[in-house]
Amino acid sequence: MNYISAEQLTKSYGVKFLFKDISFNINEGDKIALVAKNGSGKSTLLKIILGREIADGGEVIVNKDIQVVLFDQEISFDGEDSIEEFMMKLDSAPINALRNYHQSLYSTDTKFIEEALAEMEIYKAWDLENEMKQILSQLKINDLSVKMGMLSGGQIKRVALAKLLTETRAEHRHTLLIMDEPTNHLDVEMVEWLENYLSKEKITLLLVTHDRYFLDSVCDIIWELEDQKLYVHNGSYATYLENKMIREENLSATIDKANNLYRKELEWMRRQPKARTTKSKSRIEAFYETEKVAKTNTSKESLELNFEMKRLGKKILELRDISKKYGNTIILDDFSYQFQRGEKVGIIGKNGVGKSTLLNIIQGLENYDKGEIETGETIRFGYFSQKGLQYKEDERVIDFIREISDNFPLANGKTISASQFLRLFLFDDQTQYSLISKLSGGEKRRLHLMYVLYQNPNFLIFDEPTNDLDLPTLTILENFLAQFQGTVAIVSHDRYFMDRIVSHVLAFEGNGKVKDFTGNFSEYRQYKSQQEKAGISETEKIAEEKPQTQKSKKRLSYKEQRELEQIDKRLPEKEAQRQIVMEQLNNETDYEKITLLSEKLEALTSEIEMMEIRWLELQAVLED
Incomplete structure (x- = not known):
């Protein structure tokens, strides 16, 4: 149909x-x-x-x-409506039956109650009500009595999504x-x-x-x-990328041929007298068509910026025993972590657990209850937040960037202009001289990203960077970060982005506990899945580690004690990762992937052996 x-x-x-x-x-x-x-x-x-x-x-x-329904970024609602009232504002027979049934609960009219119950049966509204509650529950919306005006922006979007999915189920x-x-x-x-x-x-x-x-x-x-x-x-998406690449290669070949023909025909055009024959006029028309193809702009500038980043010292940033609470809610409980040069860390967890709070604490934008943070003297943060771009209504794109600098330094000693940098982020010459206020929401988000990178930071912090960015811009950002020599901390729900960029995960697991895992997002999820299948809970692991930690406090130096704790913590993770890689290797048939997995397995095995040797050395100190 x-x-x-x-x-x-x-x-x-x-x-x-x-x-x-x-x-x-x-x-x-x-x-x-x-x-x-x-x-x-x-x-x-x-x-x-x-x-x-x-x-x-x-x-x-x-x-x-057919009917066409839209889930949009702009959502209208009455702030005084409860979530349940908002959900019921749909014009369909099952929803009308549900609405009448809820009204009948407060009625003494026997006929009205009987009719409401009959409608619930006729339109199978009982099933719809259950489905609606299940959808809301999956989107972490449980108290339907809360007023819409009391919800956060993210919660409003989730309620609106639940309403839309309910609407598609309600309509026949x-x-x-x-x-x-x-x-x-x-x-x-x-x-x-x-x-x-x-x-x-x-x-x-x-x-x-x-x-x-x-x-x-x-x-x-x-x-x-x-x-x-x-x-x-x-x-699939991979098929689309392959088709696109083939199309662009074919177009490039066509343009090359047209360029060769254009040069020959241009010489002929210059030699021709003003009087034209019918035959020459036809050739002239063909010349202009060739010229149009030859001058087709296919320049897709790729972002290959090895830029002159501000120097990083030996000390990047270290958090020691950081604790943070909001009322009775524990966000961080004795959290410690030392960021390394060139490290790309992904921070994951459910909404509201404290991921953005951690980013703010790292930058000194928010206080913590106890602990200590040591930040390297050379650190320059670049923060891409969810708050959006701050600009003047009459400000042009190019002027906004030039406020920072006219030029961007590269590692080879050269520079590129603000305009060239803008083109790398898909702002053509016409758009560069447009008012920022006239840009689309996605273009403003892209400009905000570029503004952060143009300030040449050496410690980049991203809070949901992929929201409202298009796929071409995401590819540019990923290529940029792949070459970036500084440190990166990312909060994101985008699994593809996290898998491509991060090599270390900090996972908020609730009640202030943060899991420190070496690997990307998918490897962490696979590790968690294996742990659950094996029946190993984090509580059991902590209980096993505690006696050893207490013993080490008496006989090891503080530094050695921390080192032993880290080995006890990370060795099982490394072994789980090795098991994952071995399984992938056994199932893989592609030669290049087999080579990469073999190298990864060798590196993990070597790392595990070194950790085991060091563990034995530290245990020997305890036994002496």
């Missing part, structure tokens, strides 16, 4: 075309991801499909038997669900639940997301909006 078809859609703002003559179909059961850089027309295309905006040309045909009509960045403000557990829910449900979906694992799990079609065209890719 066809839901929506579009023919020859064109849309522009002034002289800037977002897309030209694009056509597409959405059929029942399709799960489509829309991929494009911010400012290229994603939101406009969604608005045209929704009927909220009109295209300059072309036609959108929406099947009269065919529904197209349009979702704009649904994973923002969700922790990893919520993201994985939503991923599983959308994958299994018979939902027709058009999705905008920066989360590549989520995209791969949920969607089987990718729409790529680029250079005013719409390309359709069937398959």
Whole structure:
């Protein structure tokens, strides 16, 4: 069944075309991801499909038997409504039955009560109510009596998401669900639940997301909006990247051929007299077509910046026995960690456990109750927060960046201009001279990111950096961080991003306890899964370690005592990691991956052996 078809859609703002003559179909059961850089027309295309905006040309045909519902970043609500009242503001027979039933609970009218109960049976509203509560529970919304006006921004988004999913279940009509960045403000557990829910449900979906694992799990079609065209890719995100690479290589080859022909034809054009024959006029027309192809701009500048970072000293940053509470809620309980040069640390945990608090404590932006922090003298923080960009209404993009400096220093002694740096972050010349206030939300987020990096920090701190960033910008950021020689601390729910960037995880596990794990996000999750299967709880491990720690306090120096504690703590993790790598190696068939895994296994084995030798040395001190 066809839901929506579009023919020859064109849309522009002034002289800037977002897309030209694009056509597409959405059929029942399709799960489509829309991929494009911010400012290229994603939101406009969604608005045209929704009927909220009109295209300059072309036609959108929406099947009269379907409804289109949207999960948007902008949510309207009455602050005095409870969560339950907000959820009930839907116009469908099952929801109406639910609403009447709840009213009947406070009624003495026997007929009204009987009718309400009958409606609940007819429309199977009992099932819907259970599903609604399950969805809310999975999104960590449990008290439905709380007023909407008392919720945080993230909680409001989660309630709105629950309402949308309930609406699609309540309606018996065919529904197209349009979702704009649904994973923002969700922790990893919520993201994985939503991923599983959308994958299994018979939902027709058009999705905008920066989360590549989520995209791969949920969607089987990718729409790529680029250079005013719409390309359709069937398959995974990897298939899309491969198709895109082949297309760009073919285009580059075509342009090279056109350039060679253009140079020859240009010589002919210069030799021609003013009087033209019919044959020469035809050749002239062909020349101008060749010129157009030859001058096609395919320059996709890649971010390969080995920049001149402010020097890092030996001491980076060390936290010793840090404790922090909000009322009776323990955020950190005797937390210690020493950041190393070049280390990229991912900080994970459920919403509200204290991840952002830790970032603030690291930077000295928030006080702690006890403990000590030692920060290296050469440290210069760069903080990419969720608060957004602060700018003047009449300020242009280029001027905003030039306030820091006209040039950006590179390690080879050269510099690049502010304008060149902006181009590396996908701001073309026209956009650079636009007012910041005219940028899209995603473009402002990208400018904020660039502003932080342009200040040349040596300790980068990111709080949910992937929210509202498009996939091209995320790729740029990942490439930048891969080359970055300084220290990085990241709070993010984006599993793909964390797997690609971080090599160390600090996991908030509740009640102030933070797990220190060497490896990326997926390796940590696999380690936790193995621990749970083996029936080894953290409580048991701590209980086993305590007598040894107490004994060491009497006979080892403070430094040796801490070293022994770290070995006792990290040796089981390393052994678990080695087991994971061995399993991956046994199941792998790709030669390059086998080579990489073999090298990783060798390094882990060597590290474990060194730790075991040192453990024996420290134990010998205790026994003397």
